[in-house]
Amino acid sequence: MGLKKLKKAIAKRLKLNHWHFSTSSLQFRLTFELAGLSICGLGIVAIWAGWQMEQNLVAAHKQTLDYIASRFPEQLELYSEMEPVETSLVRTLQRVTTADVMAWVKDPDGQLVTQSTATADFVAQVPDLMTFEQGAMPPQIVRVGDRQIVLCISPLAIAGEPVGQLYLSQDITADLQKLYVSLWRLRLVSGATLILLIAAIIHRIQKVTQPLAQMSNMAQAISADDLQGAKLELQQAPDEILGLAQVFNEMLSRLSSAWDNQRQFVGNVSHELRTPLTIIEGYLQSLLRREDSLSEYQQQAIATAATETTHTIQMLQDLLDLARADGGHLHFRTQPVMLNTFLEEVSAMGQQINQRPIHLKTPPEDVVIRADQDRLQQVMLNLIDNALKYSAPDQAIEICLETASPMALIHIIDQGIGIALAHQARIFERFYRVDETMTRSRDGTGLGLAIAKSLIEGMGGKISLRSQPHQGSCFTLKLPLWDIQSVSTSHNSEQDGLRRHG
Template identity: 65%
Template sequence: MSRPIQTAIHYLTGRRISTSSLQFRLTLELVVLSILGLGGVAVWAGWQMEQNLVAAHKQTLEYIAMRFPEQLELYSEMGGLETSLERAINRVSTPGLAIWVKSPDGKLLAQSPNLHIAAPAIRSVTVFTEAPEKPQIVRFGDRDIVLCGSPLVLKGKPVGKLYLSQDITADQQKLNAGLWRLLLVSLLIIIILVVAISKRIRKAMRPLEHMSQVASAVSADDLSAAKLQLNQAPDEILGLAQAFNEMLFRLSAAWEQQRQFVGNVSHELRTPLTIIVGYLQSLLRRGSNLSTYQQQALETATIETERTIRMLQDLLDLARADSGHLHFRLNPVMLNTLVAEVAAMSQKVSNRQINVLITNEDVVTCADQDRLQQVLINLVDNAIKYSASGQPVDLILEKTDQCAMIHVRDRGIGIPLPHQNRIFERFYRVDESMTRSRDGTGLGLAIAKSLIEGMAGRITLRSKPGEGSVFTVTLPLWQSLS
């Protein structure tokens, strides 16, 4: 039932509504209640009109049947039985009313004149010898007739049986026409109610829609500025909006405390760890009398301390990016030169083959060269890390009408589809045996995403397990910035 009503609501209001929405459910319930209410009223009104019509005709026949013996007795003093019957019948006859009298043996004694010109279906009722004493509706062909028969007694002697019939076909047709008009009016009222109810509920739902838009648009950067402003909403929604604003305020405070905590911890721990790694390196340089076990322990401690310092620096960069304190020196950057330099540097450090595919056109973007270089080195390092030793890494530079694209492609293990949407989250690592043993903090891609977005670009991923991954950095061209 909901599908036709949903189509009707969409057609009448010009707005598609989901079947699971509160607006659709309320509209559906009110429309169904309206249909049931109006339908019930229409059915009751039609039934009542029909009962009144039939009751009026039945009362007429009962009254005539009651008065006919008096008229017959009056006319019997002026002539014979048949003449008296004809005069009495003519006296009480009305248009549409048929009267006839039969003797006890079934012989027709008299009948009303209009039976001769009535329809064949009406004339055929005179063949009836049995008829209910109380008026009842009988169907003859296409005609509706109220019929009754009662014993006729004159001066204490039975004369026969008096039959009365009233053709109510025309009245029934008028009633049916009135019922159809009532149905059409009810349908029109239902349509008007659907439109009015849908629009009214839609208007009532606008504060909730506004709240949903604010909730979907709010981010960690503007939690403190996000606030719902609802002036004419109902009290219940105003209370919900106030609770929502208070929740945003608490989230903003908690998020600010978290950012300050991460930044402070990263900054405060970096200094002592730098001192520790300095002492460890000094011990390694001067520890000629150390045992092999002591030498390995110091090397392991130095490596892990340096790794912790790098992670703290990454956390500090992320905290600065979250707080908006990570500043960029945006200048025109020749990507042709930068990509070639990154490839040469990475190939020298890793002793791995880096294929460079650069367009012949000059590609200039507006970016922070040092941070962009940091991102590319990170992506190339990941590509090398998750590829087999004999597999090369491709660094590709392309140019379109509006932007420049740098692709870092490997032929490594790839990333399963369920993990691709979360690969840029902080500390997220694909939980598989092929990646667990590899170094990394899980912050590199998160930092790369923050840096690229800070330069008005974006970073995307295409990957297939067993075939490798392609990270694409897209940046606007310098000419498109005006």
């Protein structure tokens, strides 16, 4: 099995077991390396075993021919004392050869003197066997046609006088074919064993790395709101992973404490600073009303200070809202909201505040959602102001309403400067600005989109963005439709509970 096939097999096995597949993961690397070592080990053993079996088979046949060749001169000497040479050769051939061994003798001139019965039958099928005219040759394998033959050639002499050469051979083609069949079976068994071994390796590595996968899933799914109750529970894990899980839980506890302290600090600071700044703003406004007694420079300085104070108070209010949302103390009064009428009112309000045209498109049927109307109005005005701020003064924005059960979709579309793809993922972060030089004014606090995201998600919805540079942006709000049937059922259940308790 090649490396590519092995990788595909491992990947398929991992996917079948619903594991995340990555060639750079620890699980894949361990599986691939152990499977590779197993393949190499079993392959080497199988190759060595096959080669050794073939060598043993050939060696056994060579030993047989070598033994016959060593015994033939002795038998020939014995029979030659009583009979002529030709008769002695025939009787000796009959004496030492078997049905599987072929033998023939040639005189010094290369003429055939005698041959065994098996030789005559075989030569009729493979005549090339009789073409060997070499000198002495120890037993070795030669190919004759499509046959594998073990051939041995040795000189013959009687009383020191040369008689000719003895040819001994044995056809091992059938034996080799049987051996090759056995080797193929060995390879099949090795392949099946390898598949089972790889499956066992994958299963075992999955068991060992499962706690790491749990830690990864928890780290991916956890959010700031879940830190307090988040805890990794592992059972039957190795000591090293249990130690890592304990450190992971301690880290979550420290993060939870730090996050709580941060939220409390932001909330306290926002709350404490808002009151003195409001007082300062009041005194500044009072000074501005006495403009007759102030120089032009003093009026400009006090107006700038009042503007910055108002901006800072708004930022503190936004921070306080975010701190409440993070702490779960931001309450929503959800009720049915008729979006058609609501968007008409918000559009009119936005046009009046900004003195800019806003086009509204709503479906003919009524769209009712479940939301907090005041919070939703805050979000819509924020997005409308944001769209107008980053659009040219002569460009209108568009608000479209549509439904995609079980959600209602509100699109706020502008034709402004747009947002690059690299910044879109961070646009809802706190204090994040795409480019300070692109900001047309400093009225914003950098928290508007973060607050909008918190409020929409608090009402069970979602906010998303589609944008291209110099082609405008489209913010989409997804809010759940009002399910009258479920509300009626819930209301009836509450009434039944009150009657029972009454």
